[in-house]
Amino acid sequence: MKKTNIKTVKGFNEILPPESFRWRLVEDKFRTLLEGYGFAELRLALLEPTELFARSIGGETDIVEKEMYTFTDRSNRSLTLRPEGTASVVRAYNQYSLGKISEINKLYYVGPMFRYERPQKGRYRQFNQLGAEVFGETSFYQDAETLVMLAQFFHALSVKGVVLHLNSLGCEACRPTFRDQLKDYLDQRQEALCGDCRRRISENPLRALDCKNPQCRETVTDAPLISDALCDGCRQHFSGLCGLLDDVGLDYQVNPKLVRGLDYYTRTTFEFLASDLGAQNAVAAGGRYDRLVEELGGKATPAFGFAIGFERLMMLIGSEIAPLSSPCVALVPLGEKALRLLFPIHVELNREAPVTTLGFQQKSLKSQLKKADRDGVRYALIVGSDELDQGEALCRNMRTKEQFRLPFDRLGEALRELYHEC
RNA sequence: GUGGGUGUAGCUCAGUUGGUUAGAGCGCAGGAUUGUGGCUCCUGAGGCCGAGGGUUCAAAUCCCUUUACUCACCCCA
Structure with missing residues (x-):
């Protein structure tokens, strides 16, 4: 502030x-x-x-x-x-x-x-x-x-x-004929009009018709109508x-x-x-x-x-309009090596549609999942030391809590498939 | 341009008749035995109390000025 x-x-x-x-x-x-x-x-x-x-x-x-x-x-x-x-x-x-x-x-x-x-x-x-x-x-x-x-x-x-x-x-x-008619009408009732309306008589008499001043409104109730003219x-x-x-x-x-x-x-x-x-x-x-x-x-x-x-x-408009499409998979690296592995996949997948999220700070699994939950993603893709050893990522369905493995060499296409399901 | 209302944490707001280091909820960050989210609990960060001046031993609180926001008038989408 x-x-x-x-x-x-x-x-x-x-x-x-x-x-x-x-x-x-x-x-x-x-x-x-x-x-x-x-x-x-x-x-x-x-x-x-x-x-x-x-x-x-x-x-x-x-x-x-x-x-x-x-x-x-x-x-x-x-x-x-x-x-x-x-x-x-x-x-x-x-x-x-x-x-x-x-x-x-x-x-x-x-x-x-x-x-x-x-x-x-x-x-x-x-x-x-x-x-x-x-x-x-x-x-x-x-x-x-x-x-x-x-x-x-x-x-x-x-x-x-x-x-x-x-x-x-x-x-x-x-309109000119009507304008003159209205002008005459207003001229005769000047005292009943507000200052603005008096000014309007010569400049733009039509505007006196929708003045919000109560007294002007009353004065104008019997004014000539454009519809008759x-x-x-x-x-x-x-x-x-x-x-x-x-x-x-x-x-x-x-x-x-x-x-x-x-x-x-x-x-x-x-x-x-x-x-x-x-x-x-x-x-x-x-x-x-x-x-x-x-x-x-x-x-x-x-x-x-x-x-x-x-x-x-x-x-x-009510504020209940649905938000735009959100990412489908949260990439969850544990450690620098995992982050390094996931980064190229991340930038490749988001080229045309919001598919993944990826945080660059080294955060705990817990807080990364928390963030994933807040972002409303359907899946979290976890890569830690175990996964690096085995060459497979762990994919968690955030709704059903089911977890399954995805080999690194086909991660890109697998995530793309998950995105199309979302 | 003319009136009225309101300015305290990122947001919504408490704050007694002036009285210690200024509070809550939400949000944010971290944690609750090693790598598993939502619920719960704990901890933390974050404020020159819109700004300036005055009164007072003491001001978020009282007075003046100013500024921003807001509502209404005017006018307009």
Whole structure:
């Protein structure tokens, strides 16, 4: 404690074993599922020009205003550690002209994001997201497929108590009208709103809808609803999506007051909310953003995406997931000569799979068996002076306590056979 | 940025109204007649009691400051 005074930066979340094994399992499930649906992985830069986020997320959002890790590098460029994944994916989509390679692009990513916020339960300054984006598809079938896929992911992990909340935010045709309507409504009730909401009236009035201040909530109960203001196109898109979700039996709640903190969303927007996560209850969220690709300088391309909060997801998953495969045989040398004999076998056997364990300290048989037991191996292979004399190792089945002999000259293949039985 | 809570062994925590060398459980290491694990028993290692200052004959304990963690607000995954 006294000399380890260099510690992680506040809020930077690190994953230690055995938790890291659980993370791997969940991540593997995510990859398998998404690749099954035709997604391919993108591994992108963690550091981007600051301008990317200012333009994509929205200059007026809290994320850009006060939550980014922004600094200038040695050549005085303003750089930012990515606070989310979508902006970078869109940047890459444009930069590498992915739209020209194929009409539809389904991409996913896994990795850390950075936001300078006060850490608390389920929120860190370095946190991890599992995310995916689909480019080039306007159909509500795409929205539905992606939402169902997410629900399948949660189901496969036995996550219970997550509810899908759905809304449509309209498009460039109908949202401005609604925005003005809402602005008027809020303007007339300024006194009843909190300071933040008053500020929001001009900047982003939609966000006043999901303010948690009780008084604001009450004030907003009779506010105009976006669902009443949607244009025909948006209305059909949304009802089409709901119809598909009904068809496949995916439960959802339409929440007309659900809005997003990021400016780029259009039409479908959603959150998967967990009941037992405390205040940070959104495990996954996302929606459609049909304008962003063009706004970032690309060809107009519709898109749909989501991000899952990895830490939050892991809090919802029971810790009873089975550990990864463990070694099968503990090699137990008694003395330097035996160790010397076993070492080449050990390194040969573990080339491709965890078959054996071998300790290099000269320890008593008793403590080596103790360790073998803790490691959960099925067999202990004992080599002491007797065995060296006879040219045979003594193999003990840790469960049945049966012991049998294995000649040195075929130890390797014999252990390999035992491993395949494990 | 604003509030509240908590910092004692690797982990989970005890520690009386301030009073000797600071405790338990788990974990770790070793042992219980020569080379046989899990159960039991014994022994051991491991702490500047988060840090700094103050009050006192005496501080883990009281006061101040600071820092870290944590929960909530804000916002978000």
